[in-house]
Amino acid sequence: MNKENHQVLLEIKDLHKEYDTRTVLDGIHLRVHKGEVIVVLGPSGCGKSTLLRCLNGLESIQGGDIQFDGESLVGSNVDWQKTRQKIGMVFQNYDLFPHMTVIENILLGPIKVQKREKKEVMEQAAQLLEKVGLSDRKDSYPRQLSGGQKQRIAIVRALCMNPEIMLFDEVTAALDPEMVREVLDVILGLAKQGMTMMIVTHEMGFAQAVADRILFIDEGRVCEISEPKEFFTNPKTERAQQFLNIFQF
């Protein structure tokens, strides 16, 4: 699974993020190669979600650089509208638009933002819905869906924009345990198809299965970047060991 030779899609250099005086991210370095799946782990409040949010401009940054596809995402002249079409993001909360049906949710971005042909987007949406097993819920409203179904639709909505990378911010954290699997299976499927992804999660089994590399963050710093097998069996840092111990009974 070595994708180190692939082209670098995303490069984070010395990223600093502060809220008022509190430092949240303190010099993050990371290279994400095309097709690579990075799982970001770390204790609550370590800055994992903030890291993802910085990558598509939902948070401002105070220092460092982010290069995406050869272009910098730092400064006031970044065209976020254009960039966000290439960076799909799925959040923890079910973030579907409640006043639109499933298909309307999916079509909004491709048609209104990307100005694509409705017929072509409909075909793509139908294929994606088929893949996540929700073809029959096309005309449902979000409130008629279960949490797991909503998250799968949110993933389809992001995928329909044809992003180059997908960011998943604890997408199963708010779900009933019974529904976690159906969402994780979708993400695993994406990994098999070679989608580049950064995933923040607390599902350790899933992290091990899906990741090419694990990025372990603590107190806003990268403590460890290693392959999942190595990270879970033989973590290099004490902090990572302590973290992993929490998940063992």
Added chain:
Amino acid sequence: MQNLGINVLFEGTTLQRLFEGLMMTAGIAFISIIIGSFLGIGMGLLRTSKSRIVQFICRLYLEVFRIIPILVWLFIVYFGVTNALDIHLDGEVVAVIVFSLWGAAEMGDIVRGALESLPKHQVESGKAIGLSFWGLYRYVLIPQAVRRMLPGAINLSTRMVKTTSLVVMIGVIDVVKVGQQIIERSIIKVPTASFWVYGLIFILYFIICYPLSKLSKKLEAKWEN
């Protein structure tokens, strides 16, 4: 039938005049509600602005309309502003101006409340699919806000319809004024005239306002599904 005061309503052109008065009332209210709603949406968007100065000005505007009675506003514009600028404005025009500005202030507050009550992640997921500022408002926020603000907006509309009765004071002949004229004319012959005339006016106001609340119930039920 001689003693039945209700006949006062059917004499001569009484009904027609009352109807004309009603149209004046409804017309002023309707135009003001439309203008006020559009201005109010703009106002509501401005009030969610991050700029302190914009926020302060909008807030001041709202409070000024809340604190000063509408009757005083009608006087200020009808007598004061026209005098100061040396122009003439008809009572009806003044009424529409004052009620539109009042509607904008109150509607702005309702719109702001509705926008702020929307979960923050709606904004973020809208941004995440690349929507522009206007796209975000147009496709995601305003449609949801409209549903939430409906009860308040309908309530405001009925309040505006009712408050138009103040326009009498700046010489506009609305339904209440017509009623008074009819009562004054017939009170000696028909001592119960005020009961019947005001009774009819009561029903007329009901006829204007009831469909509004009916409409809001219907829309709420529709959006519920």
